[in-house]
Amino acid sequence: MxxxxxxxxxxxxxxxxxxxxxxxxxxxxxxxxxxxxxxxxxxxxxxxxxxxxxxxIGPSPGQIDPEKEVDAAVKRINNGFSTHERETAELTGMDWDSNIDVLTREWEARRIVLD
Incomplete structure (x- = not known):
């Protein structure tokens, strides 16, 4: 580290x-x-x-213990120490807004299939 x-x-x-x-x-x-x-x-x-x-941002460092690192990121967001955007970038190197767009499409497609 x-x-x-x-x-x-x-x-x-x-x-x-x-x-x-x-x-x-x-x-x-x-x-x-x-x-x-x-x-x-x-x-x-x-x-x-x-x-x-x-x-x-640049590339993320990778994760040694992904579960603990995600839990820590959630706590930082919930306590106002960080944002979804920053945590997404630091954990994965990806863009939170793009993730939301893809997740919305996926959930919509899943809803259609399950209905």
């Missing part, structure tokens, strides 16, 4: 000090040339910051 913390620290540094800066530069150019419409981007620094926010 100590190794993973070290890897995560380096990944956080890289994403913050490199990826985010490249993204902000790209976004600035894309808005300036009209490829992306971002209301208030050039007029309001708060709006620019909101438009420029990104979450850099």
């Amino acid at each position: 100590k190794a993973w913390r070290s890897f995560r620290d380096r990944r956080d540094w890289f994403s913050h000090d490199f990826c985010q800066l490249v993204y902000e530069t790209w976004l600035f150019e894309a808005v300036a040339t009209g490829r992306i419409k971002a209301t208030g981007f050039f007029n309001d620094p708060v709006m620019r910051k909101l438009w420029s926010q990104a979450i850099w």
